């Protein structure tokens with residue numbers, strides 16, 4: 001009886017791996033399962049999502065899950081704004097509590113140049129319908145009472161870009177919600193199934209070699225983030241991506257004292273407090289390339305030092321744990337989405353760097369549309385791989401977690 005109940009309540013079914021699917025998605029992170037979910041909405045159900053580990057165990061398990069739309073470019077703002085809108089309705093759409101807390105965010109400006117950049121961002125954001133405005137030091141203090149304005153010291157807070165709809169979401173709930181929705185729509189989810197090769201016939205992909213045998217497919221989507229280059233190498237494609245670890249940490253739980261997400265590009269740190277009271281602290285990616293997901297002391301020391309510059313009141317707070325994940329960094333801080341010239345049936349969703357969690361609904365929906373119709377939606381056209389040949393780069397300098405335009 002207990003076993004029966006457990007089986008009935010599983011979030012997704014365990015099914016045998018078939019030898020053919022219409023669509024194979026490599027990678028069961030947030031982008032893989034989101035695309036699978038939106039494909040089912042468009043009537044495509046013969047899909048397998050293959051992951052070499054457990055579902056959502058890559059960067060999607062390690063993300064700090066900040067969702068925002070205050071980007072800087074004419075390409076990035078509409079795309080991330082659409083994704084934020086989809087997040088606002090996602091819990092209802094998936095019938096799953098995602099604990100999406102739209103607490104608002106402040107990007108601090110400590111120099112005249114930084115304030116100039118933030119002002120530009122506020123202007124572009126408002127022009128394109130994103131709620132974002134400049135606030136002075138007094139309003140910063142009103143919004144975040146424990147912050148040290150650093151008056152008379154290096155890097156005083158001269159102003160901030162305030163983005164009220166920015167939120168934080170429960171990351172694994174997003175993956176599980178999409179995965180359950182995809183499963184209910186007929187998608188097969190196959191964790192612990194590694195793709196080891198991709199077969200091609202006459203200039204198009206014909207299937208994937210896996211640790212469980214060969215699987216034929218009309219379309220193969222690579223949604224493998226930090227591992228994207230290894231998948232691309234299977235079709236002799238070199239992507240303009242480098243993989244870097246990003247290290248973050250949380251403190252012991254504290255009484256609620258911080259009700260906004262705070263980011264400082266000059267201090268290379270971003271900070272917010274979770275509903276559990278832990279303070280999440282992150283910054284930029286490690287400067288070296290690696291596939292290692294180990295944590296190290298130096299980034300944590302630096303994050304702690306930089307956080308104390310903003311919040312000296314946290315001097316006695318203990319770090320509870322630290323972790324790292326892989327980021328597939330593109331040279332223009334923008335994603336790569338779409339087909340690959342000369343290789344029919346192969347689709348990319350990568351270049352998600354340290355900013356891709358927030359993009360999953362808009363990217364998944366757009367790529368599902370591309371796969372089902374063969375037409376690339378206008379929203380993602382600027383993010384084609386071909387931009388690295390035409391030179392029309394996006395230069396999305398507001399993408400990184402502690403982003404800056406100087």
Ligand SMILES: Cc1cc2nc3c(=O)[nH]c(=O)nc-3n(C[C@H](O)[C@H](O)[C@H](O)COP(=O)(O)OP(=O)(O)OC[C@H]3O[C@@H](n4cnc5c(N)ncnc54)[C@H](O)[C@@H]3O)c2cc1C
Pocket residue numbers: 026027028029030031032050051052053054055056057058059060061062063064065066067193194195196223224225226227231246247248282323324325326327349352353354355356357358359401
């Ligand atoms: C520490 C950290 C903090 C971050 N903070 C934010 C943030 O605040 N906001 C934000 O928007 N983004 C953030 N990001 C970025 C965001 O988490 C990622 O961009 C996003 O999760 C990528 O999702 P994905 O599905 O593309 O990749 P992943 O979640 O990495 O999934 C890829 C999957 O592919 C699988 N795979 C790889 N190779 C193979 C193979 N050969 N065969 C089968 N499966 C394979 C992996 O096992 C993995 O599960 C952060 C990232 C990190 C690491």
